[in-house]
Amino acid sequence: MAPRILSLSTAKRLHYCIEYETNESRRCEDYGCHKDGGMCRCSTIDSIDIVEVYIDSLVDEIVPSKKHKMLRYGVDRILRHHKVYEPNYWDTWSIGGYYGEEVGGASLAQNISTSVDTDVARYSKLKSLKDQVEFLLQLEYGYLLDSLKGCSYRSRKVPLEQIHIGNEEYRKRVDAEMVEHYSRYPYYTAVVLREDVREFRLVDGYHRLTAANRAGDDKVNILVAIPK
Numbered sequence: 001m002a003p004r005i006l007s008l009s010t011a012k013r014l015h016y017c018i019e020y021e022t023n024e025s026r027r028c029e030d031y032g033c034h035k036d037g038g039m040c041r042c043s044t045i046d047s048i049d050i051v052e053v054y055i056d057s058l059v060d061e062i063v064p065s066k067k068h069k070m071l072r073y074g075v076d077r078i079l080r081h082h083k084v085y086e087p088n089y090w091d092t093w094s095i096g097g098y099y100g101e102e103v104g105g106a107s108l109a110q111n112i113s114t115s116v117d118t119d120v121a122r123y124s125k126l127k128s129l130k131d132q133v134e135f136l137l138q139l140e141y142g143y144l145l146d147s148l149k150g151c152s153y154r155s156r157k158v159p160l161e162q163i164h165i166g167n168e169e170y171r172k173r174v175d176a177e178m179v180e181h182y183s184r185y186p187y188y189t190a191v192v193l194r195e196d197v198r199e200f201r202l203v204d205g206y207h208r209l210t211a212a213n214r215a216g217d218d219k220v221n222i223l224v225a226i227p228k
C-alpha cells in the first residue's frame with residue numbers, strides 16, 4: 001500500500017515540532033487575578049523565540065508511518081536541504097486561553113513549505129533505491145559525481161573505520177552546530193562509494209559521520225554505491 005504523505009503547507013500541528021520560549025507580561029493588579037484565591041489569567045505573550053526545530057517531528061508530520069524508512073530518510077534530507085531548522089523561516093502566533101495567552105500555532109514560510117512539498121512529491125514517486133539516492137544527491141549538490149554514474153545501491157551496516165574520508169576539505173568545513181543536530185540520527189549516516197569489499201569512500205554525510213564518531217558508534221547504517 002502506498003504510504004500516506006501529508007503536506008507541510010497545510011499541517012496543523014507544527015507548533016509541536018518546535019521548541020520555543022515566550023516572553024510574557026502580566027498586569028494582575030489591573031485584572032484582579034488573585035482576588036478570592038483566583039489564578040492568574042491575564043498574561044499576554046509579547047514575543048515567541050524559537051530555540052529548536054525538531055526535524056524528526058516534522059518527518060512524522062509528513063510521513064506518519066514509521067515503516068517507510070527510505071521515504072522518511074528522503075523527507076529528512078529534503079527538510080534539511082531547505083534549512084527548515086532556521087528559526088527565521090518560522091512564524092508563530094498566540095491565542096487567548098483560559099490562563100491568559102498561549103502559543104496557538106506555528107507555520108513555516110510559504111515558499112519553503114511549497115519547496116519541501118514539491119520535492120517530497122517528486123521523491124515519493126521514485127521506486128528504485130538508485131533513483132532515490134541520486135535524487136537526494138542532486139538536490140544537495142546540484143550534480144552527480146562521475147564516479148557514481150552507473151552505480152547500483154544497497155543499504156548496509158558497516159564498522160565506522162571502514163569508511164574513508166578522502167577530501168581534506170571536509171575537515172576544514174566542519175560545522176559544530178550541524179554536527180550537534182545530527183546526534184542520534186535515526187536514518188542513514190552516509191552515502192559511500194564501495195572501493196573494495198571492506199573499503200568505502202565517503203560521498204555524502206560528513207557531519208552525520210562525525211556525530212556518529214563522537215557518539216562512539218561502532219557500526220553505522222549507510223547507503224553504498226556499487227560500481228558496475
Ligand SMILES: [Zn+2]
Nearest residue numbers: 028033040042
Ligand atoms: Zn494575572
